[in-house]
Every structure is written in C-alpha cells, then in structure tokens.
Amino acid sequence: MYASLWSVLPGPAWVRVLILVVLVAVVLAVCVFVVFPWLNTFINVTDVTVE
Amino acid sequence: MKWRPASPSGRARISIIGVIGELLITAGVFVFLFLGWQLWLNDLVVGSEQRDEAIAFSRELGSAEPPATPIDPDTDFGEPVVSPVSAETVAFANIYIPRFGDDYVRTIAEGVDASNVLRTGVGHYPGTQMPGEVGNFAVAAHRTTYGAPFNRIAELSVGDRIYVQTVDGWYTYVFRSLEYVLPTAVEVLEPVPHAPGVAASERIITLTSCNPMLSAAERIIAYGVFEDWQPASTGPPEELANLNLGGT
Numbered sequence: 596m597y598a599s600l601w602s603v604l605p606g607p608a609w610v611r612v613l614i615l616v617v618l619v620a621v622v623l624a625v626c627v628f629v630v631f632p633w634l635n636t637f638i639n640v641t642d643v644t645v646e
Numbered sequence: 647m648k649w650r651p652a653s654p655s656g657r658a659r660i661s662i663i664g665v666i667g668e669l670l671i672t673a674g675v676f677v678f679l680f681l682g683w684q685l686w687l688n689d690l691v692v693g694s695e696q697r698d699e700a701i702a703f704s705r706e707l708g709s710a711e712p713p714a715t716p717i718d719p720d721t722d723f724g725e726p727v728v729s730p731v732s733a734e735t736v737a738f739a740n741i742y743i744p745r746f747g748d749d750y751v752r753t754i755a756e757g758v759d760a761s762n763v764l765r766t767g768v769g770h771y772p773g774t775q776m777p778g779e780v781g782n783f784a785v786a787a788h789r790t791t792y793g794a795p796f797n798r799i800a801e802l803s804v805g806d807r808i809y810v811q812t813v814d815g816w817y818t819y820v821f822r823s824l825e826y827v828l829p830t831a832v833e834v835l836e837p838v839p840h841a842p843g844v845a846a847s848e849r850i851i852t853l854t855s856c857n858p859m860l861s862a863a864e865r866i867i868a869y870g871v872f873e874d875w876q877p878a879s880t881g882p883p884e885e886l887a888n889l890n891l892g893g894t
Contacts, residue, residue: 596660596664596665596668596669597668598660599660623679626676626679626680626683627683627687631679631680631683631684631688632688634680635684635688635791638684642760642829642856642862643758643760643764643786643787643788643789643796643854643855643856643865644758644760644769644771644786644829644854644865645827645829645830645831645832645834645835645854645865645867646829646830646832
C-alpha cells in the first residue's frame, strides 16, 4: 500500500520524501484539529463528581 | 534501499495481507497519537487556555495589585462576606493552589456538568455553600483530560493553602486531608461531610476528582478548613502576590 504510494509519486527520491513529509504534516494537522477533538467527545472516562 | 519505478510488475507485488498489515500498523500509530494528544498535548493547550481565562477573570473580580499601604497581616476583617449564588455555568470565583504550580489559577463556575462547566475549569456543586460561608464549599474538576485542573490533587500536603477569589474578597483555606470514596458518596458534600443533618459550625472547602487517574472507579476527595478572609480592596494575600500570575 505504502510502497505503491511511493511509486505513484513523481520526481526523484528527495522530492518524494518532501511530498510525503508535507502529506504526513497535513494528516497530523487534520487529526489534531478535527479528528481527535471529535473522537474525544465520545470518551468520558473521567467522571469527577459524586452523585 | 532501492525502489523500483511504477510498473505493472511492481504493482503485482501488493498482497491483500500486506495491505491489511499496513492498515493495522497505521491504526496502531493513530491510537497512540490520539492518546498522546488526549493525555498530554491537549491538556497542555487547554490548561494554558483555562489559566489565561482565569487571569483575565481575576482582573474583572478586582485588582491583583497589592494596596499602596501594606495591610497588617494581623488585621481582623471580621466575618467573611458571602457572595450570592451565581447563575448556572457562570464563573463567579477563581481558585489558586500554589502546590499545583506557581502559575496555577482556574475559574470556578456554578454547576458540575461535564459537558460545559468542567471543560472550562473548576465547577461548584449547586446547593453546597459559597466561599466563606459556614458549611461546605464543594467543587469538582478533572484530574486528567480537559486541562486536568486537579491533576496534582494527590500531592496536596497538610498546611497547603487554597485561595478562592470572588468579587467580594479573598478566602484562604488550609488543606487538611485526602479521602478516597466510591462515586456514590454524596455525603462528602454535606455541610459537615459524612454527617447528614448535622448543623455546621466550621467553614470548609471540598475538592473532588476522579481516582485512580484515568478511571471513574472511585473519587478522590480533598478537604480544607477556612483560615482567613480579606476584602477585595486589600489585594491578594501575600503568598499569591509573589506568584507568577501574569502581572497587573
């Protein structure tokens, strides 16, 4: 899967690495700013009140 | 490592097992990233937002500057003024606990709803007493996640000061003891904890959070007793004036 991603990327190796770094950064940003906060709303393992 | 250029023979090497394996590895990395974000990065970010919020709120409550003429520490300001109960979800006080760090301050809002108040800082149990009032001023906050205001609650030691600032003044409580109870132990919120129906004569503060960390199995309870009160016009108590709370 990742091997075929590498093979479809254009340019010499350093360009591909650069593209991949940018891709990873974008994926991380989407995770941190969108996916993780959304996931977090489903997780409430830390009730802190007595009731 | 030498990679072959795209070619039909290159693509033929992709196996279903290989793709499943890579997907599983990706999922594992994703889970670890999420945990790192939830338990560390997000707490840092949210915690610092909550602190900034509280520092801004402390300016609304009153000046953080000491008065021009120093207050004699032995001055008796009489009975503490008790603020009226605030509306649900509205912040009415700040809490300062130097044991949690010399820049530690969080807002206290009315209510303990996990979906709003407890995401912004500390929440006050409705129906329990207000700061300085005879009885039990009971509050709750997260120990992990959502900024984790009470992350270090188990580090409190006898004699640690817990300061509460309202628009009326500064209330000093002294930490006395920790207790571990089941989540159903509402009697810790009584005016005299564990003694329902008994009329209170002392002013105490009760902090509740989850125990053990990351679990909801038990609750950790911290009790403090009222020590002192001073009106807002006198500025913050001496210990707070020396803390790193953003000036002004």
